[in-house]
Each structure stands twice: as C-alpha cells, then as structure tokens.
Amino acid sequence: MFQKLDIFQMASGLAKHASTRQETIAKNIANADTPEYRAKDIASFEETYSDEATGTSMKSSRAGHLHGNDAQNTPIKFVDAPGPSSPNGNSVTLEAEMMKATEVRHQHDLAMSVYKSSMNILRTSIGR
Template sequence: MSATPPLIEAITRSLHHLAARQRVIAGNVANNDTPHYQAQEIAAPDFSALLAEQLEGSRAVRVSHPAIAASARMLALGATPPRDTRITRDEEVSETKPDGNNVSLEDQLLKLGQVQADYAALTSIYRKQLALLNEAIGH
C-alpha cells in the first residue's frame, strides 16, 4: 500500500492523464491540414485498479496496458514505434475531409475545454485535500 493518500494518488493519475490528453489534442490541431491524418485520443486511466488496491491492500493484482513494439520487419518498412500505447485512433469524429483527414477543430476545442474544466476541478479538490491534511497535522 502506498504512503500517499488514495485521493491524492487518484488526482495525480488524473492530472497526468489530462496532460497527456492535452498533448494529443495539440497534435490533432497541429495536423488539421495534414492529408490522411487520423485524429487520436488517449485512453482514460483505470481507476478500478486503484480502488482494488485500496480495498485489498498489497494483494491487489496490477494489470497494465499492453506493450506495443515494432518488429524489425516493421521498422524496415518505415514504421515508427508508438510513443504512448494508450494513444488510439479517435472513433468519435464528426466529419472526414475529402483528403482523408478527420480532425475537426470544433471537436478538438470542445475536448480541450473539457480538459481545462477537469483540470480546474482536480486542482480545486487537490488544494482542499492538502488544506485538510495541513489542518489535521496542525499547520
């Protein structure tokens, strides 16, 4: 079991996810005019594992995302290994342009707004949790 309180650990995981999601959205926006570019999305963290860890203590079974590696033949054909295995093709696109690009700036800006709202909520909860911890230890 971790020495970090479960709520702080969950907030930390969420903030890391939001940072990664913001990078993916920025990449989508940057490739808005790239022919045949497909919008990407990042998988949300699995908080059921965190809950199971807290409920079962150190006996919790950890399941991680599958590791994807490019084979030598794939590299010879020009494939590049993925940087983050949680990044997938975005299946919730509203349109595809004639050049095959399916990035919609409107969709990406809506997602970015959601990231901003989630970040504000998480940082507010984090501040309140730290204030409670400081109050508990008498600071």
C-alpha cells in the same frame, strides 16, 4: 506516509491524464491539414483509472496474499476520435478539438482543486 493517500493518487492521475490528453489534442490541431491523418484521443479517465487498469482493487502487501495486483503504470489507450473525414481523408475538426481542450482544462482545474482541498484538510488536521 502521506504520498500513499488515495485522494492524492487520484488527483495526480487526473492531472496526468489531462496533460496527456492536452498533448494529444495539440498534435491533432498541428496535423489539421495533413492528408489521411486520423484524429486521436485517449480513453476517458474513468476507464484508465478503473480497478483492473490501475490495480486499485486488491493490493498485496506480502507475497502470500492471493489475487493482489501491483500494476500501477498502465499504458495510455489511444483511440481514433469519431467523426467524418474531409475529402483528403483528414478527420480533424478544429471546433471539436477546441471543445475537447476546454474540457481538458476543466479536468485539470478539478484535479488541482481536489489536491488543494485535500492539502487544506491535512493541514487543519495536524493543527497548522
């Protein structure tokens, strides 16, 4: 019953997005000296959690419903991170990647705070 609440799905989606983005940043840092390596990033959470991407607009609960969208698992969109490249063609800048890592940590902390607050509200509402 409670696993279908939108606030929990959104908090979980934000945490998963932050985790995937952190993995991408780690790969960028690991390839900082690789010639011709292009830094990657993923689309923002707002883009990946949009109505069209996740099906949060109209959902069908019966086969007779029109325009329902049940797509829940959409692939992550990887994009080339903008920025100049070094003489060997590598576009990774460690400073930019560290700034992104800090931003991702903040997003993950936000997701956990939303989840914790929502759980506290649920516990209070049922009297525990």
